[in-house]
Every structure is written in structure tokens, then in C-alpha cells.
Amino acid sequence: MNSTATEGMREITYREAAREALHEALTNDDRVFLMGEDVGRYGGSYAVSLGFLDEFGPDRIRDTPLSESAFVGAGIGAAIGGMRPIVEVMTVNFSLLAADQIINTAATYLHMSGGQFNVPLVIRMATGGGLQLAAQHSHSLENLYAHVPGLKVVVPGTVEDVRGMLLTALADPDPVLIFEHILLYNRKGVLPVQAGAVDIDQARVRREGTQVSLITYGGSLWKCLDAAEVLEQQGIDAEVLDLRTLRPLDDASIMATVTKTRRVVIVDEGWRSGGISAEITARIHEQAFYELDVPVQRVCTAEVPIPYAKQLEEAALPQVSDIVAAAQRVVNGHG
Amino acid sequence: MNEAPKPLPDNVDGEHALALFTEMVRVRRFEEKCAEMYSKGAIRGFLHLYIGEEAVGTGIMQSVAPQDAVVATYREHGHALLRGIPMNVVMAEMFGKQEGCCRGRGGSMHLFDKDTHFIGGNAIVGGGMPVAVGYALAASMRGQDAVAWCIFGEGAMAEGEFHESMNLAALWQLPVVFCCENNFYAMGTALERSESETRLVEKARSYKVTAEVVDGMDVLATEAAARRAAESTRTGNGPYFIEFQTYRFRAHSMFDAERYRCREEVHEHELHGPLRIFAARLQASGLLDDEKRAALEAEIAAEIDAAVAFAEAGTPEPVGELTRYVYSEAHV
Numbered sequence A: 001m002n003s004t005a006t007e008g009m010r011e012i013t014y015r016e017a018a019r020e021a022l023h024e025a026l027t028n029d030d031r032v033f034l035m036g037e038d039v040g041r042y043g044g045s046y047a048v049s050l051g052f053l054d055e056f057g058p059d060r061i062r063d064t065p066l067s068e069s070a071f072v073g074a075g076i077g078a079a080i081g082g083m084r085p086i087v088e089v090m091t092v093n094f095s096l097l098a099a100d101q102i103i104n105t106a107a108t109y110l111h112m113s114g115g116q117f118n119v120p121l122v123i124r125m126a127t128g129g130g131l132q133l134a135a136q137h138s139h140s141l142e143n144l145y146a147h148v149p150g151l152k153v154v155v156p157g158t159v160e161d162v163r164g165m166l167l168t169a170l171a172d173p174d175p176v177l178i179f180e181h182i183l184l185y186n187r188k189g190v191l192p193v194q195a196g197a198v199d200i201d202q203a204r205v206r207r208e209g210t211q212v213s214l215i216t217y218g219g220s221l222w223k224c225l226d227a228a229e230v231l232e233q234q235g236i237d238a239e240v241l242d243l244r245t246l247r248p249l250d251d252a253s254i255m256a257t258v259t260k261t262r263r264v265v266i267v268d269e270g271w272r273s274g275g276i277s278a279e280i281t282a283r284i285h286e287q288a289f290y291e292l293d294v295p296v297q298r299v300c301t302a303e304v305p306i307p308y309a310k311q312l313e314e315a316a317l318p319q320v321s322d323i324v325a326a327a328q329r330v331v332n333g334h335g
Numbered sequence B: 001m002n003e004a005p006k007p008l009p010d011n012v013d014g015e016h017a018l019a020l021f022t023e024m025v026r027v028r029r030f031e032e033k034c035a036e037m038y039s040k041g042a043i044r045g046f047l048h049l050y051i052g053e054e055a056v057g058t059g060i061m062q063s064v065a066p067q068d069a070v071v072a073t074y075r076e077h078g079h080a081l082l083r084g085i086p087m088n089v090v091m092a093e094m095f096g097k098q099e100g101c102c103r104g105r106g107g108s109m110h111l112f113d114k115d116t117h118f119i120g121g122n123a124i125v126g127g128g129m130p131v132a133v134g135y136a137l138a139a140s141m142r143g144q145d146a147v148a149w150c151i152f153g154e155g156a157m158a159e160g161e162f163h164e165s166m167n168l169a170a171l172w173q174l175p176v177v178f179c180c181e182n183n184f185y186a187m188g189t190a191l192e193r194s195e196s197e198t199r200l201v202e203k204a205r206s207y208k209v210t211a212e213v214v215d216g217m218d219v220l221a222t223e224a225a226a227r228r229a230a231e232s233t234r235t236g237n238g239p240y241f242i243e244f245q246t247y248r249f250r251a252h253s254m255f256d257a258e259r260y261r262c263r264e265e266v267h268e269h270e271l272h273g274p275l276r277i278f279a280a281r282l283q284a285s286g287l288l289d290d291e292k293r294a295a296l297e298a299e300i301a302a303e304i305d306a307a308v309a310f311a312e313a314g315t316p317e318p319v320g321e322l323t324r325y326v327y328s329e330a331h332v
């Protein structure tokens, strides 16, 4: 996880890694095209597709009108029609205008049609808070989609994953939603020179530890790794499990870390009530209850629409200090 | 366009014309100050400036009665000020202070004010439209003479919510004035890349809504159009649609590198900007000279400086208050 390039490795930002994957997909498969609001002339709202319009032309880099339901639905139709669309929705907040197409259409067609119509659609969207964008631009709603059978939900936290997961998602016969945390785009990491597709069905231990498991994903991964550093200085040895995929959840990896450390803190930028952290907690209780030394703890976003003011936003979102405190509590035996 | 500026028509009251101009300058200078405060880091998040479009909001607000509601977008500082929300509390909101109109929770994109029925500040494109329809529904059911002024950009007309709202308002003959601020871009997407029918009034007419298009750079034209709309809706003729043709002189937000348009295009519009053309007409009519201009600028600058001082001196909303207003306090 260090960011200095060693031999055979190179340093790259998350944005560039996402961009490389898109570039590779567009280059290697004529059926792939990118569509969404401002992906072309504007260069992508987070500048991921900058320059693509010149290179691939307006047929394959399609600026759409503001009409999330229509262009996401059109992505479904195009996927059924033999193309491999990558639809970009600016943020998960706006995806709610397309939630009908995603949940009632993309997720159901294969099943409702008795296996006849699969939907090989990839939808990318930004998620998360931390830029003081207030309550209509900052929420982490990926758990809503993780609720829905028929969808796959991936949450790349590293440069390797944001690059490789797109390629794997494109090869998948069914709809895959990719969530990119807004604070990660400028973050640097290292990639093998020959980076390629990665699996999208397994969680990964990002840091080995023995005393407490921090289970997390996406933007919170880095907060957990920072918290683990702080804990190490306090003599607490934390393991960090990166879920990578929220649907399907990798139960085996979750139970393995629970069994190893016997103490769990789940860190999720979504809200606690009805969130993915609740689902994980339930599964641990179902499958590994007797492995636990103390009850599971959760660090989630406060139960408020995320506010604008800096001090309020910081207080609302999970912070490293909150994670450290929760880990200390479970290690000291009071969950 | 090298013609000499036309004096004002005879039927326009000089004092009133000067007041319109002053309001536009007030919004312009406020927005410039916001940009400055943004670069200093005092304002954060997304900031969308109204520079270039001042004649639209100024014209509209002349016909907005005290009992009316205004539903706006994230580019709404101008509308908020013109509607009468004090500058101090608007600036304090952008500074994230307790003294702000939303106690720092909303910021630039989410200004609200109960007293003036200013119902946001909505940053979901198209999101305010059904709300405006509903407010008008309540007014009509309660027999109140209130109009809902629904302000949105042309980009929003591609959303389903526009079409659903227009249909409902027309079907139920509700007092909504749909005010489309057509600045010809939705972020980087030009109108002709967004709409198959770029004559926007045709869309409204297809719902049997009275519709007109006006020069949004001419404050007298925008004012007159809003007056016609108000008269029509207030006398029970159902919704009204106005397309105001205007232009945004600045980037979409502070994050926009403006790759989709050239400097020359912006410059061309700036030459015909709403302040510039109206100032020339006032001068041609003998209503404005350098001395008067300097005096009104000084007065506005003083108000803005005071607003910044007020915002700076404000209290950051305490973190202990974070969970307030998720539910109504009287009911908890």
C-alpha cells in the first residue's frame, strides 16, 4: 500500500486508472461506448473521460441531455440489443431519477423473461461526501442498490480495482454498478505495469492484524488504514478488510477475519439504519456469533442529511478518530 | 451593433428604471464578492454564479407578490437577494454560519427563507418543478391568490419532471409561472445537443400552456413578460411559461474548466450584457451619469462589505447541533 513505485510498478491517480480502463475497453471492443451527462465536451464531471471525444468520436462518447431515466434505460436497451454500454451517472444522488430503470428494469429482465434477456450493462457513478457539497450531492446510497437481486455492486477503493473492475464488469453478462468515491479521484497508488482485470467477487485483506477487524470499502478504506496506523502506535494490531463488492457480499472472507481477530468494527459512509453495515452485522451473527468476543461495533455517517458547513460535515462523516475510538472500545472488551 | 443606445420609452418611470439597474448591479457585485470569497476559501463546495443573467431574476421579481412562492435552483443567490432575503444572512449561509438563512446546513445551493416563501435552492436539476406545482395546487385549493414562480435552467427541460409538471399544472389549471432561464448551456452541453426542438416555447404549448420567449438581457422586457404572466395566472388562466434568453458569463461552477466554449463567444455576449446595455440606455435618457453611478456602486459596496463582516463575525453552527432539524422539534 505504499505509494512509491518499485520495479514493475508505476504510480497513478485513481482518476487516471479509471480513465485507462475506459480507454482500454473502448479500444478493444467496438461494442463498448460511453454515455452520460457531460462525458464528452465537458470532459466528464470528474474529468475521467477528458479527451475521449476527440479520440473516439461523438458516436461512442455520447453527451446526453439531463434525463437520467432515459439514458440509463437506453443503456439497458442497447445492452439487450448487442452493445456494451458504459453509462455514467454523475453521482449516486442523481441516479435516484433512474432508480426505476435500474431496479425495475435492469435488475428484473433476466429473471422475468425466464432467462432470455440478460442485461450486460455497466453503470459508473460517483458517491460519497467530503467536499462540502451538501445534502443533494454527498450521500452514499450504494446500499440501496446492494439490496436488489439481479444487480452486482462494486466499490473500488484502490487504483488497481478501479482499473480492473471495469474490465471485469464489462465481461459480466449482467448489470454491474461501479461506485467511485469522490475523494479518491486525486489519490495516488501504484499499479503493476501490466495491470488488468481483477475479480469482483472477493473481499481483500489490505492489512494483516490480529486484534480487531476493520471491515470497510471505498473511500473509508483509507480512513481505516490510517486508523490502523494510529492503533499500531497504541499497541493495537488491526486488520483491515476491504469488501470491494457489496453485492454479492463475500461472506467467507468476512467470517475468516472475524474468526481470526474475534473483534469487529464496520466502517461505512452510508447511514447506519438499514445500511450495508447492518446487513454485515446480521450475517456475522448468523454465521460466526460464537467466534465473537464482543458485540460488533459500527462507525457510520450520522443520521442526518449531510450538511454544508465544514465542521458539521466533518462531524457527520466517519473520521479516523471515530474508527480508532471504536477499535479501542472493542479491544478493551466493551463493545 | 454599433447603434447608439436607445433612450428609455416614455412610459417607463425614471426612478423605477434606476431602481431596476441598482438591483442588477447589487446582484452582480454580490456574485463577484462570492467568487473572491471562494478563492479565499471562506466559501466552499459548489458555487454557481448568476453573472450575466441578472436581468432575468430582476424582471421576474417585480411581479412576485408577497404571498407568492419562489422555487429556484442552485444558481439562486440573485433570486434570494432580489426576493428580499437580507444579504447578511445569505452571505453567512455561504460561510456556513449559524446566522445564515439555513444555519449553515444548506450553503450556496440551498438557500431557503420561510418569510418570503423562498422554497430553495434545489440542486437536483428539475427537482423543484413538482414542488412548485404542489404549492400552486395548495393555493388554488385554499382559494388563495398566490402564484408559484418556478425558476429553472433550459437543461432541466430534458428531464421527465419538467414534462410531468407541465402536464399536471396545465391539466389542473394551476397558478404556476414556469420561468426558463435559457443560458444556452447545461454545464458543458449546448442547447442544440440537448433538445430535439430548440424552440422551447413549443414544448410548453404542446401542453396547452401559454408561452412566450423574451430577451433575457433586457430588464424592461423581462419585467414586462413577468407582468403578463402574473396577470394571466392570477386571473385563473392556468400556468404560463416564459423562456428568458440569456447567457452565463462565468464558468458553470468553480470546478468548470470551460472547455466547451471559446473566450470569444463569452466576450461577444459580455458586450451585450444586461448591465452594460441598460446603463447605456439610462445614460442616453439622462438618468445616469458617472457621479450617480459611483454613488450607487459605493452604497452597494458598503452593503456587501457589511455582509462579509457579518458573515465573518458569525458563529460556526456548533457540532452539537448536528442532528437538529432532521425531524420537526415540536413533534419529537
Ligand SMILES: Cc1ncc(C[n+]2csc(CCOP(=O)(O)OP(=O)(O)O)c2C)c(N)n1
Pocket: A037, A066, A068, A090, A094, A097, B075, B123, B124, B125, B126, B152, B153, B154, B155, B156, B157, B181, B183, B185, B186, B187, B252
Ligand atoms: C438530476 C441532476 N442531474 C445532473 C445534475 C448535475 N448538474 C448540475 S447543474 C447541471 C446543468 C443544468 O443546466 P441548466 O438546467 O441549463 O441550468 P444552468 O446551470 O445553466 O443555470 C447539471 C448537469 C444535477 N444537479 N441533477
Ligand SMILES: [Mg+2]
Pocket: B153, B154, B155, B181, B182, B183, B184, B185, B186, B187
Ligand atoms: Mg442552462
